[in-house]
Amino acid sequence: MQRMRVAVVGGGLGGLTAAALLARGGCEVTLYERSKHLGGRARTTEVEGFRFNLGPHALYRAGAALRVLARLGVKPTGGIPAQAGSHALLAGRLHTLPRGAVTLMTTDVLSLAGKLEVAKLLAGLARIDTRSLGALSLREWLETRLTRKDGRALLAALIRVSTYCADMDALSAGAALKQLQCATAASVLYVDGGWSTLVDAVERVGREAGARLELSARVAAVALQEGGKRVEGVRLAGGTVHRADAVVLAGSPADVAALLPGDAVLAREAREAVPIQAATLELGLSVLPRPEALFALGLDGPWYASVHSASAKLAPAGSAMVHVAKYLGGADTAASEAELEAVMDVLQPGWRAKVVARRFRPSLIVSAGLPCAANGGLLGRPAVEVPHVAGLYRVGDWVGAEGMLADASLASAEAVWQALMRRTRTSQRRAAGA
Ligand SMILES: Cc1cc2nc3c(=O)[nH]c(=O)nc-3n(C[C@H](O)[C@H](O)[C@H](O)COP(=O)(O)OP(=O)(O)OC[C@H]3O[C@@H](n4cnc5c(N)ncnc54)[C@H](O)[C@@H]3O)c2cc1C
Structure with a gap:
């Protein structure tokens, strides 16, 4: 035949x-x-020995991509980002990022009432039936489920980092929560070599x-x-x-x-189709000015910074590869390089003197159509x-x-x-x- x-x-x-x-x-x-x-x-581009993905890329360990790659016998190597060294970025300062029971209780980014509300929601996250929430916007869902503004800001930031999407009015609550469930079930993998x-x-x-x-x-x-x-x-x-x-x-x-x-x-x-977009800054640094500060997530703005080389082989020995990003959405369709540099000024003061390689993109299409x-x-x-x-x-x-x-x-x-x-x-x- x-x-x-x-x-x-x-x-x-x-x-x-x-x-x-x-x-x-x-x-x-x-x-x-x-x-x-x-x-x-x-694609990944090599600049001065640093492996730059097109913006920060992470494989969801509980997601479909790893399952399908496994069908082809492809088993990516890399590392899971550690929780230590993670910060919330709020009012231009670093704070403890709530990522578990202990950090949720010790952080100063939430009031006590906010902590209790968020703790309850996260404890039941895996059991939320996301299929019934497809036609509800993320904003509507957050407003009905959380009465406190600080708790809503934290959940929105966790969903931004999982979905890349900052448009809470367009994004389906069902899709957002399914993605958050996937991210929290087994975290992500930064891939060696990009x-x-x-x-x-x-x-x-x-x-x-x-x-x-x-x-x-x-x-x-x-x-x-x-x-x-x-x-x-x-x-x-x-x-x-x-x-x-x-x-x-x-x-x-x-x-x-x-x-x-x-x-x-x-x-x-x-x-x-509504694309998901982001602005990105890739940095190759000869050394990290603050080796203990590895991750920052914006709570009062759509910011992200992560030292990917701390978990995967992406930089020459002793040096560091950092991804900085701004999640775009709605009327916000591009960012300036200075905005992303300002995030680094908070996470890694003194970084400018250590730059070996850099690349900035004011606006990239992360996904061709958000749910x-x-x-x-x-x-x-x-x-x-x-x-x-x-x-x-x-x-x-x-x-x-x-x-x-x-x-x-x-x-x-x-x-x-x-x-x-x-x-x-x-x-x-x-x-x-x-
Ligand atoms: C900044 C950024 C960060 C991201 N982070 C993550 C992440 O952390 N985790 C994650 O899972 N995903 C992430 N993504 C998304 C991920 O990269 C994409 O979902 C994935 O690579 C899409 O692959 P694709 O093959 O569907 O589309 P594409 O990679 O866009 O490929 C489409 C291809 O089709 C070709 N093409 C189109 N029309 C024609 C034509 N007429 N003739 C011939 N060729 C054609 C194009 O040239 C292109 O090469 C990120 C993306 C970006 C930009």
């Missing part, structure tokens, strides 16, 4: 994972990536299984069969059409809509199968009902693989019966 031909458009971690799974499942896979490199937002080690490992698996990976290959359109209801293949920027039985689109909602011009459903999804309360949260995200075009699938951190960020991207890659394996088995049964 002829093998199923699959075209994957996009060589980020999601598209690559789909390509590797499908090639291992026996499909004839060709992946097209418009840039010169694989990896998309999961996320490009994941990209390289998945690329290796894909190539070994026979996937063809074409770089500098921009797909200009999805070619449809007559009638427009079934895929025929992909049309490259040069005009050549490559035939395929299934096409997997692994870019953003706007990328997907651009490949099927005139498709009103995909155009609406692209218009309605909006207005659409019902995770269950309201577009499905992996495009229902009105047979053979068309999508993968990304805005697709499917499972997870956020890279977890969603890899969970959707896994779901596409499962759908196509089902299709292959059905065709085989039909062929055997014929």
Whole structure:
């Protein structure tokens, strides 16, 4: 029987994972990536021996990404950030960050009433049924569950660091709490060598299984069969059409809509998608001025700073790699470098004299579509199968009902693989019966 031909458009971690799974499942896979490199937002750049991810990246240890990578035999190494050295940033000063029963009781960022309310909520967090909260905004949920402003500020900060999202009006409470449950269940992993080690490992698996990976290959359109209801293949920027039985689109909602011009459903999804954005500052320091200060989380502003090299191999011996970020959202769509530097002034005074390498980005797309309360949260995200075009699938951190960020991207890659394996088995049964 002829093998199923699959075209994957996009060589980020999601598209690559789909390509590797499908090639291992026996499909004839060709992946097209418009840039010169694989990896998309999961790329790592080496500057003066420091390994800079594109902003702070952490794998959720209880999330889908690790599960799907394990299917491919990819087992990332790295470290779990320690709780010691963690601070809350409030009114321009460092305070104890409540991360457990003891720090919750000793911190001065909460009143006694606030502490009791937060302690009760966190004790019951794992038992919250998040599915019923999909259509409620995070702000509405916080206001009904916590009467104290200080407690709400702490919960909002914990959810920001877990979801990357600062838009409490748009974000679904169900999705936010599911992500917080995932983060608190098993913490995160900072990956040795950066996320490009994941990209390289998945690329290796894909190539070994026979996937063809074409770089500098921009797909200009999805070619449809007559009638427009079934895929025929992909049309490259040069005009050549490559035939395929299934096409997997692994870019953003706007990328997907651009490949099927005139498709009103995909155009609406692209218009309605609300990206999660952040400003980031990467720093390579010859030495940490304050080795005991490893993490800061803003309570009165959307700030984050973390010494990733304290937990993973990302810097030359003795030196330090620090990620600083501002979570953007709503009208806040970019940040200045000075804002992020000010966070470092509090966490690591004297850092400026130790800079060996640095990189600033005023605004990056962290996730192509946040799970909006207005659409019902995770269950309201577009499905992996495009229902009105047979053979068309999508993968990304805005697709499917499972997870956020890279977890969603890899969970959707896994779901596409499962759908196509089902299709292959059905065709085989039909062929055997014929
Ligand atoms: C600052 C920052 C911090 C983050 N932190 C975390 C974190 O801590 N934890 C976490 O889980 N996730 C995090 N993420 C998110 C994570 O990086 C992404 O969810 C994941 O890498 C997305 O992978 P993807 O393959 O779905 O998309 P992308 O990486 O965006 O890949 C899409 C690819 O498709 C290609 N493409 C698009 N259209 C075409 C076309 N027409 N033809 C050919 N190629 C095309 C693009 O060039 C791109 O390479 C972070 C992201 C950022 C930016």
